[in-house]
Amino acid sequence: MVFGAGAVGGYFGGRLAKAGVPVTFLVRENRYHLLKKRGLRVQSSHGNFSLEPNLARDVEELQSPTIVILAIKNYHLETALPQLKQLVVQGAKILPLLNGITHMKTLIDQFGADVVLGGSCYIEATLNTVGDIIHTSPMQDVVFGSIGDIDRCLLEELRSSFEQANVHVKLSSTIMVDMWLKYLFLSTFSAITAATRKPIGAIIGDPITCDFLENLVREAIAVAKSHEKAFPKDTFETIMKRFQAVPPNMTSSLHRDLEKGLPLELDSLQGAMIQMGAEYDIDTPNMKAVYALLHPYLNGQVLS
Numbered sequence: 001m002v003f004g005a006g007a008v009g010g011y012f013g014g015r016l017a018k019a020g021v022p023v024t025f026l027v028r029e030n031r032y033h034l035l036k037k038r039g040l041r042v043q044s045s046h047g048n049f050s051l052e053p054n055l056a057r058d059v060e061e062l063q064s065p066t067i068v069i070l071a072i073k074n075y076h077l078e079t080a081l082p083q084l085k086q087l088v089v090q091g092a093k094i095l096p097l098l099n100g101i102t103h104m105k106t107l108i109d110q111f112g113a114d115v116v117l118g119g120s121c122y123i124e125a126t127l128n129t130v131g132d133i134i135h136t137s138p139m140q141d142v143v144f145g146s147i148g149d150i151d152r153c154l155l156e157e158l159r160s161s162f163e164q165a166n167v168h169v170k171l172s173s174t175i176m177v178d179m180w181l182k183y184l185f186l187s188t189f190s191a192i193t194a195a196t197r198k199p200i201g202a203i204i205g206d207p208i209t210c211d212f213l214e215n216l217v218r219e220a221i222a223v224a225k226s227h228e229k230a231f232p233k234d235t236f237e238t239i240m241k242r243f244q245a246v247p248p249n250m251t252s253s254l255h256r257d258l259e260k261g262l263p264l265e266l267d268s269l270q271g272a273m274i275q276m277g278a279e280y281d282i283d284t285p286n287m288k289a290v291y292a293l294l295h296p297y298l299n300g301q302v303l304s
């Protein structure tokens with residue numbers, strides 16, 4: 001089942017359901033009524049599709065799901081924990097696709113590493129004004145793996161389901177390193193795209209702004225290395241190459257949320273990086289500058 005039917009949950013869950021994998025979306029009241037009325041509609045360069053999704057508003061309506069794909073914003077995690085607990089009691093394992101890294105500690109502290117998988121996704125998707133999912137660049141990647149003791153058959157089954165849905169999937173044996181790499185990439189990419197309100201091409205094409213981005217990346221790597229030791233030496237080059245490899249008009253979910261006046265995942269992305277740096281006496285002045293510039297918009301406010 002998929003917990004949350006927004007841009008990420010709706011896209012991947014929709015692809016899985018369309019490919020014949022049994023999927024139920026756990027949703028809240030507004031999304032329930034919208035999806036009931038309009039269906040789940042996806043516009044994507046890989047082909048538009050729509051379907052009438054199986055929906056549940058209450059965990060009680062679900063029949064002991066084996067996997068929960070968790071696709072909510074980080075700032076909703078705390079309030080979702082009681083429902084997740086009920087699902088875990090029913091025997092479910094959790095695959096979080098949230099951006100960031102600190103949610104892993106929250107989930108593992110609550111449910112244990114034998115229940116919580118590691119996972120990240122690379123996708124550029126958003127909801128339009130009528131609640132349809134708009135997938136704006138070809139990326140549709142999921143990487144996941146176990147941290148504790150999880151049945152190999154279950155992992156293979158999940159991989160095979162994603163493959164069936166044409167999602168570019170990797171079952172990783174080093175998922176925490178993969179998650180940290182995604183977090184390094186995303187916390188800096190979203191910081192610079194949101195702070196400048198520009199896509200990545202304009203940023204790396206401007207030597208002054210690109211220099212600032214490089215400093216953000218260096219800081220983030222210093223923090224990451226203090227928490228996760230297994231980084232390759234060339235991580236800086238890897239991250240900078242990724243910025244160059246993505247479509248130049250690409251921007252981040254943080255930037256899209258800022259533009260829409262929605263609450264920002266600023267605390268779990270940039271704020272967490274600053275805080276994790278402080279734990280090891282690593283100063284992060286560039287990340288702090290971005291955090292301060294975006295902070296007035298933390299709880300959602302239309303730009304004017």
Ligand SMILES: NC(=O)C1=CN([C@@H]2O[C@H](COP(=O)(O)OP(=O)(O)OC[C@H]3O[C@@H](n4cnc5c(N)ncnc54)[C@H](OP(=O)(O)O)[C@@H]3O)[C@@H](O)[C@H]2O)C=CC1
Nearest residue numbers: 004006007008026027028071072076098099123124125253
């Ligand atoms: N969008 C993107 O391109 C990418 C996003 N991510 C990450 O994926 C995560 C999800 O982002 P995204 O899909 O964009 O966010 P959205 O806001 O589009 O979707 C989140 C959904 O979660 C739902 N939700 C929250 N709490 C609950 C709950 N208790 N029960 C049921 N549903 C709930 C919300 O429902 P409601 O409608 O009721 O508010 C909303 O529909 C974030 O961490 C983000 O950073 C990662 C890669 C790319």
Ligand SMILES: CC(C)(CO)C(=O)C(=O)O
Nearest residue numbers: 121122123124186252253
């Ligand atoms: C990496 C990127 C930019 C696309 O997956 C992302 O995760 C986001 O926009 O939140």
